[in-house]
Amino acid sequence: MPELPEVETIRQGLARKILHKSIVAVEVRKKRMIFGRISDFIRSLRGVHIAGIDRVGKLLIFKLSQKDRYLLVHLKMTGQLIYQDKKTLIAGGHNFPKIEKLPNKYSHIIIKFRDGSHLYFNDLRQFGYARIVGEQEKNKIRAKFGLEPLSPEFTWVNFQKVFSAKKTKLKALLLNQQHLAGIGNIYADEICWSAKILPWRPAHKISPAELKNLFNSSKIILARAIARGGTTFSDYRTAEGRPGGYRRQLKVYGRHNLKCVRCGRLILKKKINGRGTHYCAHCQK
Numbered sequence: 001m002p003e004l005p006e007v008e009t010i011r012q013g014l015a016r017k018i019l020h021k022s023i024v025a026v027e028v029r030k031k032r033m034i035f036g037r038i039s040d041f042i043r044s045l046r047g048v049h050i051a052g053i054d055r056v057g058k059l060l061i062f063k064l065s066q067k068d069r070y071l072l073v074h075l076k077m078t079g080q081l082i083y084q085d086k087k088t089l090i091a092g093g094h095n096f097p098k099i100e101k102l103p104n105k106y107s108h109i110i111i112k113f114r115d116g117s118h119l120y121f122n123d124l125r126q127f128g129y130a131r132i133v134g135e136q137e138k139n140k141i142r143a144k145f146g147l148e149p150l151s152p153e154f155t156w157v158n159f160q161k162v163f164s165a166k167k168t169k170l171k172a173l174l175l176n177q178q179h180l181a182g183i184g185n186i187y188a189d190e191i192c193w194s195a196k197i198l199p200w201r202p203a204h205k206i207s208p209a210e211l212k213n214l215f216n217s218s219k220i221i222l223a224r225a226i227a228r229g230g231t232t233f234s235d236y237r238t239a240e241g242r243p244g245g246y247r248r249q250l251k252v253y254g255r256h257n258l259k260c261v262r263c264g265r266l267i268l269k270k271k272i273n274g275r276g277t278h279y280c281a282h283c284q285k
């Protein structure tokens with residue numbers, strides 16, 4: 001599943017391509033990918049343009065030029081957004097089968113712009129969705145997300161509040177979108193390793209000094225991952241069509257039975273709350 005750095009990479013890539021382009025046609029091939037009626041969905045998009053692209057956690061928020069209208073897109077497990085014009089094909093999302101022709105059988109929503117370019121919402125497993133909402137609904141949905149790491153609210157004081165008095169395991173808390181927005185399995189493991197904290201420790205037992213490390217690690221790791229266009233597995237591509245360059249920077253995720261780059265002992269893996277978790281039993285306490 002694309003996490004915050006991957007979704008932010010798509011956001012930035014699309015912002016360079018589709019802003020202020022007007023939409024001339026919309027096709028919905030799979031009803032389950034949208035909320036509400038297909039005809040309403042199409043009517044909301046046709047004739048308007050994308051005025052801005054925002055993100056909270058893993059959710060993309062397209063501001064439409066029509067007053068009080070937003071298009072929300074969540075890629076979930078296997079969603080992909082692919083932009084294509086005469087010269088370029090740029091794509092973001094996860095686990096790409098090679099894109100040979102567009103649209104293909106995974107293209108469930110197709111948006112056509114006035115200049116002839118297209119935006120395809122492809123999804124192999126169809127857990128992703130697109131929906132049109134008004135300002136009020138958009139704000140309600142936004143409010144369900146916890147602290148967003150790239151926002152000005154991501155401060156040391158607010159970070160501490162997320163962890164205080166919570167008996168939950170650290171990793172479960174990091175993954176809980178209502179507490180922290182956008183962190184998934186890859187970056188949760190990386191952040192815990194970087195902060196030298198074992199991911200199953202109860203959150204309220206983590207000392208202020210350790211928590212400060214966790215706060216700093218979260219900022220640094222997410223920023224570095226975005227700078228490199230996210231993490232690539234199999235055929236993941238950034239919105240610019242390049243493989244995400246952060247994979248080689250991963251210190252624990254996917255490295256079980258390999259040596260810890262900090263202490264040389266083997267990285268171990270076990271399940272925490274059902275999620276495969278990578279850690280170093282020696283340098284994480």
Ligand SMILES: [Zn+2]
Pocket residue numbers: 260261262263264265280281282283284
């Ligand atoms: Zn180690």
